[in-house]
Amino acid sequence: MRSRLAMYLPPFAADYSGVCSALFPLGGMICIHDASGCTGNYALFDEPRWYGSCSSVYCTGLRKTDAALGDDEKLIRKICAAAHELKPAFIAIVGSPVPNVIGFDFRGVARELEAELGIPAFGFPTAGMEGSYQDGIAEAWHTLFARFAQGKQSREARTLNLCGLSPLDLTETEEAYFAARLRSAGYRVRSTGLDNIRHFGSATVNLALTTAGFRVAKEAEKIFGTPYLAGFPIGEEAWKSYFEMLFATEESGVSRVFAPEAGGEEKHQTKASWLLFHDALIAHSLRNYLRSRGKEVHCKTVFPGQEAEDLGVEVCVKEERIAERINEEGFDGIAADPLLLALRSKKGIAELSLPQHAVSSRVCEKERWNLLDEEAWKYRIESEEER
Template identity: 30%
Template sequence: MKGLRLYLPPFAPDTSGAAAVLYPLGGMVVIIDAGGCAGNICGFDEPRWQQEGVRSAVFSAGLRDMDAIMGRDDKLIEKVRLACEEIAPRFIAFIGTPVPAVIGTDYRALVRMAEKTTGLPAIAVDSDGTKLYDAGGGKALLALCRTFMNTPVTGKAPKEQMPPMATGSAACPPQSPAGSIGLLGLTPLDFTSAEVRRLMDALHAVGWTDVCRYDRLTDFTQPRCRKNLVVSPLGLPAARYQAAHYGIPYEIGLPEPFLHDTAAKITLGCQDCQEERLLIVHQQVLANALRNTLRQSGQRGSITCATFFRQEAETCEPGDAALAEEDGFQEFVADGKFTVIIGDPALRRALPSFGGRFIALPHFAISGSLTDAPC
């Protein structure tokens, strides 16, 4: 049965991905729902709500039946105006859910009404709750770039500056200290707090002293990056937009030092590097980067990557799988005869007959767990 899950939890949807990108930017995030979707975001899909730290202004539109049926956008805008008087946000962001998708909400009209009423810039993300977090996060990043990066260069970038398609193995160090490297796709849905610290250390180790995480509105209004590093698939739409309109090249991957310890622990437990059949299940950029690091560390067995999320040709090899359903995942594992599986611990429950070695590589978007489980 399509969509039936006996073991795996529901993954973070596109509404949560959009909210994760917008969380630290100082705007007012309005979830256009009756309350349920906003509750899921804050209660389950946003780890920063579960930790001590900076809070974000996330509101539910509080739609009622007749509000949705009649499309009473004026009531929503009035709520936004009153809230702006209390919290003074830097911008307004509307995030869609199944309700506005069904009734055909005009997001452009909402944006114009909000800007006219509040005097603040506004964006909208037309997520519908039926896709996964990387789709919504990608739309949110792209909307931020289109709205706030307002000094485009004329024409296309010179050929030598156009984005190289990296294999996911390393971030090239700068040729001069001027400028910084931008990280597109860095959200808690893909990277734990410990992993973020390791990533910063790894970038410093390869020569980048200034790292832009796109977690401040000024990162969009005053872009300073010499290049962007796409660390998860949700960063690709914004990277391609910046390359085409602003001449900022990008690379897809992760710096090698970031994955050295993980690769060493995986290799240490392998009985025979020539005979092992490894499967890495994560978001495709991290999975591919880990595969390359394992090979450089001496792993000579077969290594396959699989993901339930967006898969890009630039980071794939023949045999990599785009997964959709739980039973498809089980069949892929059985057919591949893998001896080692690397992925979120929640995936282990879906493989009751797997007799090989399972290595934990947490992915919050899958399990919603904050555990920094070691490999």
């Protein structure tokens, strides 16, 4: 038990938060089946879009007697009453630890709701115990594809899908920044929305900026045959390489992970060594940029997955292991979420704050900045290295 105990770090965003985050902007009614704790965790801490939003996220108000006696009809009646009033595009029942312990049939109840209401209904047996938010986002998109995506579709020239984006990884500002650059080059960019999901297979290339998006892009390739380009550029030289690789992906239909040729080493001979913690694909993209500035970068992530291994990013799940890595000697700088940086007992090296909402939630929200903006990187790196 000691190896799984977290003394200093908060619980990271769980799978149910990932499902809710993916479904949040789609006009459905999300019902988190719990006594209000997990709903509060999601709405108040894992969802920065919650305040000022009209999205329908509800707690089912699970009580001890309901858990013990299994009164599913009561839950169905409550959801039906709300659905008659709200008329949502779909209904999602999302799991939490207690209903999973008692064996609640999420998909069975969803089928009953759909039969009674005539509205698409989905059950997600998430448990909030093992899987991360990345698993939840991937599961939500898998379900959306299965239900809403049309079959074989003709390709629409220069049309791109942004896959699996969530503010748990990148802010809406960063998404808009990236999309605007693509549109300025003449591309049509699609992100959220049920209509976009229905026509998902018509894009020429799917773009993944995060690990969750990487998983969605790989599934979309299996379903629609659409190639993907994973990773994002930072800086003008990287954008040139990115557009070249995007064009090659369009022409060949072969998926790629963005990795521009190493450059800048003649300009930057310092070869400073940095440790970097983030989402695996984001960390990979940031490593590309820092290498272009002549830095040796060692990437870690606190969220497990095959993608991290494939990208050469070490997974550190346990707090004890994270602390060991954070306090390793031999680095000139470290870039990580402020809560991870707080685990470092040794000072004297550059520390660059990279808030990750899935890790530190609203605690460090005001410290988030545009990771895709090269000028922001230059300012922060120079400021930290001059200390």
